[in-house]
Amino acid sequence: MAETARQIADDLRARISDDLMPGDRLPGEPALVRDYGVAKETARRALTLLVDEGLAVRRRGSGTYVREFRPIPRVANKRLAKEGWGAGKSIWGADLGDREFTVTDLEVYESGAPRHIARLLELNEDELVIVRSRRYVVEGEPVQQAISYLPAKHVRDSPIAQPDPGEGGIYRRLADLGLEPVHFTEELRARMPSQEESTLLAVSAGTPVVDICRTAFTADGRPVEVNQMLLNAGVYVMRYHLDS
Template sequence: MATLPSGALGTLDPTSDRAVFRQIADQIRDAITTGRFTEGAKLPSEAELVEHYGVSRMTVRNALGVLQGEGLVRAEHGKGVFVRPRPPVRRLASDRFARRHRDAGKSAFTVEAEAAGSRPEMDSLELREERPSPDVSARLDGPRRVLARRRRYLLDGRPVEVTTSYLPLDIAQGTPIAEPNPGPGGVYARLEESGHTLDHFDEEIRARMPSPHEVRALELAPGVPVIHLIRTAFDTAARPVEVCDTVMAADAYVLAYQLPAD
Protein backbone atom coordinates (compact mmCIF):
# COMPACT_ATOMS: atom_id res chain seq x y z
CA MET A 1 0.00 0.00 0.00
CA ALA A 2 1.34 3.45 -0.93
CA THR A 3 2.20 5.80 1.90
CA LEU A 4 0.42 9.14 1.95
CA PRO A 5 3.18 11.76 1.66
CA SER A 6 3.33 14.09 4.62
CA GLY A 7 1.44 17.28 3.82
CA ALA A 8 0.53 16.12 0.31
CA LEU A 9 -3.19 16.48 0.90
CA GLY A 10 -5.21 18.75 3.14
CA THR A 11 -8.58 18.35 4.76
CA LEU A 12 -12.13 18.95 3.61
CA ASP A 13 -13.96 22.19 4.24
CA PRO A 14 -17.33 21.29 5.78
CA THR A 15 -18.60 24.84 5.23
CA SER A 16 -17.96 24.79 1.47
CA ASP A 17 -20.85 24.39 -0.95
CA ARG A 18 -18.50 22.56 -3.33
CA ALA A 19 -19.25 18.82 -3.52
CA VAL A 20 -16.94 16.69 -1.38
CA PHE A 21 -15.65 14.61 -4.30
CA ARG A 22 -14.73 17.82 -6.13
CA GLN A 23 -12.87 19.13 -3.08
CA ILE A 24 -10.86 15.90 -3.04
CA ALA A 25 -10.18 16.16 -6.78
CA ASP A 26 -9.08 19.79 -6.27
CA GLN A 27 -6.56 18.79 -3.61
CA ILE A 28 -5.09 15.91 -5.59
CA ARG A 29 -4.91 18.08 -8.72
CA ASP A 30 -3.06 20.76 -6.78
CA ALA A 31 -0.66 18.15 -5.40
CA ILE A 32 0.07 17.01 -8.97
CA THR A 33 0.52 20.46 -10.49
CA THR A 34 2.81 21.59 -7.64
CA GLY A 35 4.92 18.44 -7.86
CA ARG A 36 4.00 16.83 -4.55
CA PHE A 37 2.87 13.89 -6.67
CA THR A 38 5.38 13.64 -9.51
CA GLU A 39 4.93 12.23 -13.01
CA GLY A 40 4.55 8.45 -12.93
CA ALA A 41 3.98 8.40 -9.15
CA LYS A 42 1.35 6.13 -7.70
CA LEU A 43 -1.42 7.97 -5.88
CA PRO A 44 -2.55 6.86 -2.44
CA SER A 45 -4.90 3.90 -2.67
CA GLU A 46 -8.66 4.25 -2.46
CA ALA A 47 -8.51 2.82 1.06
CA GLU A 48 -5.94 5.40 2.13
CA LEU A 49 -7.96 8.25 0.65
CA VAL A 50 -11.13 6.95 2.32
CA GLU A 51 -9.30 6.89 5.66
CA HIS A 52 -7.64 10.29 5.14
CA TYR A 53 -10.83 12.13 4.19
CA GLY A 54 -13.36 10.09 6.16
CA VAL A 55 -15.59 9.57 3.15
CA SER A 56 -17.09 6.64 1.26
CA ARG A 57 -15.19 4.67 -1.37
CA MET A 58 -17.66 5.88 -4.01
CA THR A 59 -16.83 9.50 -3.17
CA VAL A 60 -13.13 8.78 -3.66
CA ARG A 61 -13.83 6.99 -6.94
CA ASN A 62 -15.83 9.97 -8.18
CA ALA A 63 -12.91 12.28 -7.34
CA LEU A 64 -10.44 10.07 -9.18
CA GLY A 65 -12.85 9.89 -12.10
CA VAL A 66 -12.73 13.68 -12.42
CA LEU A 67 -8.94 13.59 -12.62
CA GLN A 68 -8.98 10.76 -15.16
CA GLY A 69 -11.40 12.78 -17.27
CA GLU A 70 -8.95 15.68 -17.19
CA GLY A 71 -6.13 13.43 -18.36
CA LEU A 72 -4.08 13.97 -15.18
CA VAL A 73 -4.06 10.38 -13.95
CA ARG A 74 -4.47 6.89 -15.34
CA ALA A 75 -5.78 3.76 -13.68
CA GLU A 76 -3.94 0.46 -14.16
CA HIS A 77 -6.07 -2.57 -13.34
CA GLY A 78 -4.83 -4.32 -10.25
CA LYS A 79 -2.03 -1.81 -9.70
CA GLY A 80 -3.58 1.51 -8.78
CA VAL A 81 -3.87 5.06 -10.07
CA PHE A 82 -0.79 6.86 -11.36
CA VAL A 83 0.06 10.44 -12.28
CA ARG A 84 0.11 10.51 -16.06
CA PRO A 85 3.45 11.54 -17.58
CA ARG A 86 2.92 14.58 -19.73
CA PRO A 87 4.50 14.77 -23.17
CA PRO A 88 7.07 17.47 -23.87
CA VAL A 89 5.50 20.75 -24.92
CA ARG A 90 6.37 22.07 -28.37
CA ARG A 91 5.76 25.67 -29.33
CA LEU A 92 3.90 25.92 -32.63
CA ALA A 93 5.43 29.22 -33.75
CA SER A 94 4.25 31.42 -36.59
CA ASP A 95 7.63 31.31 -38.36
CA ARG A 96 7.94 27.53 -38.43
CA PHE A 97 7.71 27.47 -42.25
CA ALA A 98 10.28 30.20 -42.85
CA ARG A 99 12.45 29.56 -45.90
CA ARG A 100 15.63 29.70 -43.83
CA HIS A 101 14.65 26.38 -42.21
CA ARG A 102 14.17 24.71 -45.59
CA ASP A 103 17.45 26.18 -46.79
CA ALA A 104 19.10 24.57 -43.76
CA GLY A 105 17.63 21.21 -44.82
CA LYS A 106 15.28 20.91 -41.83
CA SER A 107 11.54 20.41 -41.61
CA ALA A 108 9.42 22.60 -39.33
CA PHE A 109 8.81 19.71 -36.93
CA THR A 110 12.53 19.00 -36.61
CA VAL A 111 13.46 22.66 -36.09
CA GLU A 112 10.97 23.26 -33.31
CA ALA A 113 11.58 19.92 -31.61
CA GLU A 114 15.29 20.65 -31.47
CA ALA A 115 14.63 24.17 -30.18
CA ALA A 116 12.63 22.62 -27.33
CA GLY A 117 15.45 20.18 -26.59
CA SER A 118 13.36 17.18 -27.67
CA ARG A 119 14.13 14.25 -29.95
CA PRO A 120 11.91 14.26 -33.06
CA GLU A 121 10.88 11.04 -34.76
CA MET A 122 8.49 9.83 -37.45
CA ASP A 123 7.49 6.23 -36.79
CA SER A 124 4.96 5.55 -39.55
CA LEU A 125 4.47 6.65 -43.14
CA GLU A 126 1.89 5.76 -45.77
CA LEU A 127 2.03 7.00 -49.35
CA ARG A 128 -0.88 6.50 -51.74
CA GLU A 129 -2.59 8.04 -54.71
CA GLU A 130 -6.28 8.60 -54.07
CA ARG A 131 -9.37 10.60 -54.87
CA PRO A 132 -9.52 13.59 -52.51
CA SER A 133 -12.44 14.33 -50.23
CA PRO A 134 -14.73 17.16 -51.36
CA ASP A 135 -13.17 19.49 -48.80
CA VAL A 136 -9.57 18.76 -49.83
CA SER A 137 -10.52 18.94 -53.50
CA ALA A 138 -12.10 22.37 -53.01
CA ARG A 139 -9.04 23.66 -51.15
CA LEU A 140 -6.78 22.45 -53.99
CA ASP A 141 -9.01 23.87 -56.76
CA GLY A 142 -10.50 20.55 -57.81
CA PRO A 143 -7.86 17.94 -58.71
CA ARG A 144 -9.27 14.49 -59.52
CA ARG A 145 -6.36 12.65 -57.89
CA VAL A 146 -3.88 13.55 -55.16
CA LEU A 147 -0.85 12.06 -53.49
CA ALA A 148 -1.52 11.54 -49.78
CA ARG A 149 1.41 11.38 -47.34
CA ARG A 150 0.22 10.08 -43.94
CA ARG A 151 2.60 9.98 -40.99
CA ARG A 152 2.81 10.00 -37.21
CA TYR A 153 5.32 12.12 -35.30
CA LEU A 154 6.80 11.53 -31.85
CA LEU A 155 8.72 13.66 -29.38
CA ASP A 156 11.08 11.77 -27.09
CA GLY A 157 9.23 8.59 -27.98
CA ARG A 158 5.72 9.91 -27.33
CA PRO A 159 3.21 10.33 -30.17
CA VAL A 160 2.08 13.94 -30.41
CA GLU A 161 0.86 14.46 -33.97
CA VAL A 162 -0.72 12.65 -36.93
CA THR A 163 -0.54 14.43 -40.27
CA THR A 164 -1.72 13.91 -43.83
CA SER A 165 -0.44 16.05 -46.68
CA TYR A 166 -2.43 16.11 -49.93
CA LEU A 167 -0.69 17.28 -53.11
CA PRO A 168 -2.09 17.47 -56.66
CA LEU A 169 -0.85 14.44 -58.56
CA ASP A 170 0.39 16.52 -61.49
CA ILE A 171 2.81 18.22 -59.09
CA ALA A 172 3.92 15.26 -56.97
CA GLN A 173 3.95 12.28 -59.31
CA GLY A 174 7.40 11.18 -60.43
CA THR A 175 9.22 13.55 -58.07
CA PRO A 176 11.01 13.00 -54.73
CA ILE A 177 7.77 14.15 -53.06
CA ALA A 178 6.36 10.71 -53.90
CA GLU A 179 9.30 8.98 -52.20
CA PRO A 180 9.29 7.95 -48.51
CA ASN A 181 12.11 10.41 -47.84
CA PRO A 182 11.69 13.53 -49.99
CA GLY A 183 15.10 14.82 -48.94
CA PRO A 184 16.51 17.74 -46.89
CA GLY A 185 13.94 20.42 -46.10
CA GLY A 186 11.04 18.07 -46.80
CA VAL A 187 8.16 18.45 -49.22
CA TYR A 188 8.22 22.25 -49.24
CA ALA A 189 11.85 22.34 -50.33
CA ARG A 190 11.04 19.96 -53.20
CA LEU A 191 8.04 22.05 -54.24
CA GLU A 192 10.21 25.13 -54.52
CA GLU A 193 12.90 23.25 -56.45
CA SER A 194 10.24 22.22 -58.97
CA GLY A 195 9.24 25.83 -59.61
CA HIS A 196 6.45 26.26 -57.07
CA THR A 197 8.01 28.98 -54.94
CA LEU A 198 5.90 29.27 -51.83
CA ASP A 199 4.16 32.59 -51.23
CA HIS A 200 1.97 32.09 -48.16
CA PHE A 201 0.05 29.62 -46.00
CA ASP A 202 -3.55 29.73 -44.82
CA GLU A 203 -4.29 27.94 -41.54
CA GLU A 204 -7.51 27.03 -39.77
CA ILE A 205 -7.25 25.85 -36.17
CA ARG A 206 -9.91 24.45 -33.88
CA ALA A 207 -10.03 22.38 -30.71
CA ARG A 208 -12.24 19.31 -30.42
CA MET A 209 -12.47 15.95 -28.76
CA PRO A 210 -10.63 13.14 -30.58
CA SER A 211 -12.10 10.28 -32.54
CA PRO A 212 -11.44 6.73 -31.28
CA HIS A 213 -8.80 6.31 -33.98
CA GLU A 214 -7.04 9.50 -32.86
CA VAL A 215 -7.12 8.39 -29.23
CA ARG A 216 -5.30 5.20 -30.20
CA ALA A 217 -2.84 6.85 -32.58
CA LEU A 218 -1.87 9.58 -30.11
CA GLU A 219 -2.25 7.39 -27.01
CA LEU A 220 -4.45 10.03 -25.41
CA ALA A 221 -5.73 9.82 -21.88
CA PRO A 222 -9.48 10.23 -21.32
CA GLY A 223 -10.53 13.86 -21.47
CA VAL A 224 -7.55 15.13 -23.47
CA PRO A 225 -8.70 17.12 -26.53
CA VAL A 226 -6.88 17.59 -29.81
CA ILE A 227 -5.92 20.59 -31.89
CA HIS A 228 -7.08 20.17 -35.48
CA LEU A 229 -5.11 22.30 -37.92
CA ILE A 230 -5.67 22.50 -41.67
CA ARG A 231 -3.04 24.38 -43.65
CA THR A 232 -3.11 25.25 -47.35
CA ALA A 233 0.15 26.22 -49.06
CA PHE A 234 0.04 28.62 -52.04
CA ASP A 235 2.76 29.32 -54.56
CA THR A 236 3.57 32.73 -56.05
CA ALA A 237 1.13 32.06 -58.88
CA ALA A 238 -1.62 31.80 -56.23
CA ARG A 239 -2.05 28.09 -56.89
CA PRO A 240 -2.79 25.90 -53.86
CA VAL A 241 -0.08 23.23 -53.94
CA GLU A 242 -0.66 21.35 -50.70
CA VAL A 243 -3.29 20.79 -48.03
CA CYS A 244 -1.91 19.53 -44.73
CA ASP A 245 -4.42 18.07 -42.25
CA THR A 246 -2.84 17.75 -38.80
CA VAL A 247 -4.26 16.46 -35.51
CA MET A 248 -2.18 17.21 -32.41
CA ALA A 249 -2.42 16.18 -28.78
CA ALA A 250 -3.54 19.42 -27.15
CA ASP A 251 -1.48 18.85 -24.01
CA ALA A 252 1.71 18.67 -26.09
CA TYR A 253 1.52 22.09 -27.76
CA VAL A 254 1.53 25.80 -27.11
CA LEU A 255 0.47 27.97 -30.04
CA ALA A 256 2.81 30.97 -30.26
CA TYR A 257 2.33 33.72 -32.84
CA GLN A 258 3.85 37.09 -33.66
CA LEU A 259 1.31 39.38 -35.29
CA PRO A 260 2.10 42.74 -36.91
CA ALA A 261 0.45 45.75 -35.32
CA ASP A 262 0.20 47.87 -38.48
Protein backbone atom coordinates in the same frame (compact mmCIF):
# COMPACT_ATOMS: atom_id res chain seq x y z
CA MET B 1 -19.50 19.50 2.82
CA ALA B 2 -18.41 16.84 0.37
CA GLU B 3 -16.21 18.08 -2.44
CA THR B 4 -17.04 17.35 -6.07
CA ALA B 5 -14.75 15.33 -8.30
CA ARG B 6 -13.76 18.47 -10.21
CA GLN B 7 -12.87 20.34 -7.02
CA ILE B 8 -10.69 17.45 -5.89
CA ALA B 9 -9.05 17.35 -9.32
CA ASP B 10 -8.37 21.09 -9.05
CA ASP B 11 -6.60 20.56 -5.72
CA LEU B 12 -4.52 17.70 -7.10
CA ARG B 13 -3.68 19.71 -10.22
CA ALA B 14 -2.35 22.51 -8.01
CA ARG B 15 -0.21 19.99 -6.12
CA ILE B 16 1.17 18.67 -9.39
CA SER B 17 2.07 22.21 -10.40
CA ASP B 18 3.57 23.27 -7.07
CA ASP B 19 4.90 20.27 -5.18
CA LEU B 20 4.89 16.96 -7.00
CA MET B 21 7.48 15.73 -9.45
CA PRO B 22 7.01 13.63 -12.60
CA GLY B 23 6.64 10.01 -11.51
CA ASP B 24 5.34 10.86 -8.01
CA ARG B 25 2.36 8.87 -6.80
CA LEU B 26 -0.92 10.73 -6.32
CA PRO B 27 -3.17 10.03 -3.33
CA GLY B 28 -5.20 6.88 -3.94
CA GLU B 29 -8.96 6.55 -3.81
CA PRO B 30 -9.04 5.51 -0.10
CA ALA B 31 -6.99 8.58 0.87
CA LEU B 32 -9.25 10.91 -1.14
CA VAL B 33 -12.36 9.33 0.38
CA ARG B 34 -10.93 9.91 3.87
CA ASP B 35 -9.55 13.42 3.27
CA TYR B 36 -12.52 14.84 1.35
CA GLY B 37 -15.38 12.85 2.79
CA VAL B 38 -16.60 11.68 -0.60
CA ALA B 39 -17.77 8.41 -2.08
CA LYS B 40 -15.22 6.10 -3.72
CA GLU B 41 -16.77 6.77 -7.14
CA THR B 42 -16.25 10.53 -6.70
CA ALA B 43 -12.60 9.95 -5.82
CA ARG B 44 -12.18 7.72 -8.87
CA ARG B 45 -13.72 10.39 -11.14
CA ALA B 46 -11.32 13.03 -9.78
CA LEU B 47 -8.31 10.91 -10.67
CA THR B 48 -9.82 10.07 -14.05
CA LEU B 49 -10.10 13.78 -14.86
CA LEU B 50 -6.34 14.16 -14.40
CA VAL B 51 -5.66 11.09 -16.53
CA ASP B 52 -7.92 12.44 -19.28
CA GLU B 53 -6.08 15.78 -19.19
CA GLY B 54 -2.77 14.00 -19.70
CA LEU B 55 -1.42 15.05 -16.29
CA ALA B 56 -1.46 11.59 -14.74
CA VAL B 57 -1.23 7.93 -15.71
CA ARG B 58 -2.67 4.82 -14.09
CA ARG B 59 -0.48 1.82 -13.39
CA ARG B 60 -2.50 -1.35 -12.91
CA GLY B 61 -2.27 -2.64 -9.36
CA SER B 62 -0.07 0.26 -8.27
CA GLY B 63 -1.96 3.56 -8.40
CA THR B 64 -2.09 6.87 -10.25
CA TYR B 65 1.12 8.80 -10.91
CA VAL B 66 2.14 12.22 -12.20
CA ARG B 67 2.88 11.78 -15.88
CA GLU B 68 6.57 11.77 -16.75
CA PHE B 69 6.12 12.70 -20.41
CA ARG B 70 7.04 16.35 -20.98
CA PRO B 71 4.40 18.35 -22.90
CA ILE B 72 5.25 19.26 -26.49
CA PRO B 73 5.10 23.02 -27.18
CA ARG B 74 3.68 23.55 -30.66
CA VAL B 75 4.76 27.00 -31.84
CA ALA B 76 3.10 27.41 -35.25
CA ASN B 77 4.95 30.64 -36.07
CA LYS B 78 8.36 29.06 -35.48
CA ARG B 79 7.79 25.62 -37.02
CA LEU B 80 6.61 27.07 -40.36
CA ALA B 81 9.39 29.65 -40.70
CA LYS B 82 11.46 29.28 -43.88
CA GLU B 83 14.67 29.66 -41.87
CA GLY B 84 13.98 26.11 -40.66
CA TRP B 85 12.75 23.97 -43.56
CA GLY B 86 14.52 26.25 -46.05
CA ALA B 87 17.82 25.28 -44.42
CA GLY B 88 16.99 21.58 -44.65
CA LYS B 89 15.75 21.21 -41.06
CA SER B 90 12.74 19.19 -39.97
CA ILE B 91 9.65 21.15 -38.95
CA TRP B 92 9.48 18.82 -35.98
CA GLY B 93 12.83 20.08 -34.75
CA ALA B 94 11.16 23.38 -33.87
CA ASP B 95 8.78 21.54 -31.51
CA LEU B 96 11.05 18.93 -29.98
CA GLY B 97 14.57 20.31 -29.87
CA ASP B 98 16.80 17.33 -29.08
CA ARG B 99 13.97 14.96 -28.16
CA GLU B 100 13.73 11.84 -30.29
CA PHE B 101 10.80 11.08 -32.56
CA THR B 102 9.99 8.41 -35.11
CA VAL B 103 7.61 8.27 -38.05
CA THR B 104 5.46 5.16 -38.31
CA ASP B 105 2.69 3.89 -40.58
CA LEU B 106 4.04 5.96 -43.47
CA GLU B 107 2.01 5.68 -46.67
CA VAL B 108 2.53 7.65 -49.89
CA TYR B 109 0.17 7.14 -52.80
CA GLU B 110 -1.81 8.83 -55.57
CA SER B 111 -5.56 9.04 -55.17
CA GLY B 112 -8.68 10.98 -55.89
CA ALA B 113 -9.15 13.92 -53.56
CA PRO B 114 -11.88 13.98 -50.90
CA ARG B 115 -14.40 16.66 -51.81
CA HIS B 116 -13.37 19.12 -49.08
CA ILE B 117 -9.68 18.67 -49.97
CA ALA B 118 -10.37 19.28 -53.66
CA ARG B 119 -12.20 22.48 -52.71
CA LEU B 120 -9.32 23.72 -50.55
CA LEU B 121 -6.76 22.91 -53.27
CA GLU B 122 -9.01 24.42 -55.97
CA LEU B 123 -8.98 21.19 -57.99
CA ASN B 124 -11.52 19.82 -60.44
CA GLU B 125 -13.40 16.68 -59.43
CA ASP B 126 -11.29 14.40 -61.66
CA GLU B 127 -7.90 15.76 -60.55
CA LEU B 128 -5.69 13.54 -58.38
CA VAL B 129 -3.60 14.22 -55.30
CA ILE B 130 -0.48 12.74 -53.76
CA VAL B 131 -1.36 11.61 -50.24
CA ARG B 132 1.27 11.40 -47.51
CA SER B 133 -0.07 9.76 -44.34
CA ARG B 134 2.09 9.23 -41.25
CA ARG B 135 2.02 8.93 -37.48
CA TYR B 136 4.54 10.60 -35.17
CA VAL B 137 5.77 8.87 -32.02
CA VAL B 138 7.75 10.74 -29.36
CA GLU B 139 9.58 8.82 -26.64
CA GLY B 140 7.41 5.80 -27.33
CA GLU B 141 4.09 7.66 -27.28
CA PRO B 142 2.00 8.30 -30.41
CA VAL B 143 1.28 12.03 -30.38
CA GLN B 144 0.04 12.98 -33.86
CA GLN B 145 -1.44 11.61 -37.08
CA ALA B 146 -0.89 13.78 -40.16
CA ILE B 147 -2.17 13.44 -43.73
CA SER B 148 -0.90 15.79 -46.44
CA TYR B 149 -2.61 16.24 -49.80
CA LEU B 150 -0.77 17.84 -52.73
CA PRO B 151 -1.88 18.29 -56.37
CA ALA B 152 -0.48 15.28 -58.23
CA LYS B 153 -0.04 17.30 -61.43
CA HIS B 154 2.64 19.36 -59.70
CA VAL B 155 4.48 16.80 -57.55
CA ARG B 156 3.98 13.24 -58.85
CA ASP B 157 7.41 13.17 -60.52
CA SER B 158 9.24 14.74 -57.57
CA PRO B 159 10.68 13.38 -54.29
CA ILE B 160 7.41 14.44 -52.64
CA ALA B 161 5.86 11.30 -54.12
CA GLN B 162 8.57 9.16 -52.47
CA PRO B 163 8.61 7.98 -48.85
CA ASP B 164 11.63 10.19 -48.04
CA PRO B 165 11.32 13.63 -49.68
CA GLY B 166 14.78 14.67 -48.45
CA GLU B 167 16.11 17.36 -46.11
CA GLY B 168 13.66 20.14 -45.37
CA GLY B 169 10.71 17.91 -46.20
CA ILE B 170 7.95 18.64 -48.67
CA TYR B 171 8.11 22.42 -48.26
CA ARG B 172 11.73 22.48 -49.37
CA ARG B 173 10.81 20.28 -52.34
CA LEU B 174 7.89 22.52 -53.25
CA ALA B 175 10.33 25.44 -53.30
CA ASP B 176 12.59 23.42 -55.61
CA LEU B 177 9.60 23.07 -57.97
CA GLY B 178 8.95 26.83 -57.99
CA LEU B 179 5.97 26.39 -55.65
CA GLU B 180 7.47 27.76 -52.45
CA PRO B 181 4.89 28.07 -49.66
CA VAL B 182 4.99 31.58 -48.20
CA HIS B 183 1.61 31.82 -46.45
CA PHE B 184 -0.26 29.36 -44.27
CA THR B 185 -3.69 29.22 -42.71
CA GLU B 186 -4.59 26.88 -39.87
CA GLU B 187 -8.04 26.06 -38.55
CA LEU B 188 -8.06 24.38 -35.15
CA ARG B 189 -10.79 22.77 -33.12
CA ALA B 190 -10.89 20.49 -30.11
CA ARG B 191 -13.22 17.50 -30.12
CA MET B 192 -13.64 14.00 -28.78
CA PRO B 193 -12.00 11.29 -30.89
CA SER B 194 -13.68 8.37 -32.59
CA GLN B 195 -12.86 4.89 -31.33
CA GLU B 196 -10.45 4.42 -34.23
CA GLU B 197 -8.72 7.72 -33.45
CA SER B 198 -8.46 6.84 -29.75
CA THR B 199 -6.71 3.61 -30.69
CA LEU B 200 -4.46 5.34 -33.22
CA LEU B 201 -3.18 7.87 -30.66
CA ALA B 202 -3.52 5.59 -27.62
CA VAL B 203 -5.59 8.18 -25.72
CA SER B 204 -7.84 7.31 -22.79
CA ALA B 205 -11.60 7.40 -23.20
CA GLY B 206 -12.11 10.95 -21.94
CA THR B 207 -9.12 12.65 -23.57
CA PRO B 208 -9.93 15.05 -26.43
CA VAL B 209 -7.93 15.53 -29.60
CA VAL B 210 -6.98 18.71 -31.43
CA ASP B 211 -7.99 18.68 -35.10
CA ILE B 212 -5.92 21.07 -37.26
CA CYS B 213 -6.31 21.72 -40.96
CA ARG B 214 -3.48 23.71 -42.54
CA THR B 215 -3.36 25.03 -46.10
CA ALA B 216 -0.10 26.24 -47.66
CA PHE B 217 -0.13 28.92 -50.37
CA THR B 218 2.43 30.25 -52.84
CA ALA B 219 3.18 33.97 -53.18
CA ASP B 220 0.48 34.30 -55.86
CA GLY B 221 -2.13 32.69 -53.61
CA ARG B 222 -2.11 29.20 -55.13
CA PRO B 223 -2.87 26.43 -52.59
CA VAL B 224 -0.23 23.69 -52.83
CA GLU B 225 -0.81 21.53 -49.77
CA VAL B 226 -3.53 20.70 -47.27
CA ASN B 227 -2.37 18.97 -44.09
CA GLN B 228 -4.94 17.42 -41.77
CA MET B 229 -3.44 16.79 -38.34
CA LEU B 230 -4.87 15.00 -35.33
CA LEU B 231 -3.05 15.72 -32.05
CA ASN B 232 -3.33 14.10 -28.64
CA ALA B 233 -4.53 17.08 -26.57
CA GLY B 234 -3.03 15.55 -23.44
CA VAL B 235 0.56 15.98 -24.66
CA TYR B 236 0.50 19.29 -26.55
CA VAL B 237 0.71 22.92 -25.47
CA MET B 238 -0.30 25.42 -28.16
CA ARG B 239 2.04 28.40 -28.04
CA TYR B 240 2.00 31.59 -30.12
CA HIS B 241 4.48 34.43 -30.50
CA LEU B 242 2.60 37.54 -31.59
CA ASP B 243 3.73 41.11 -32.12
CA SER B 244 1.41 44.03 -31.45
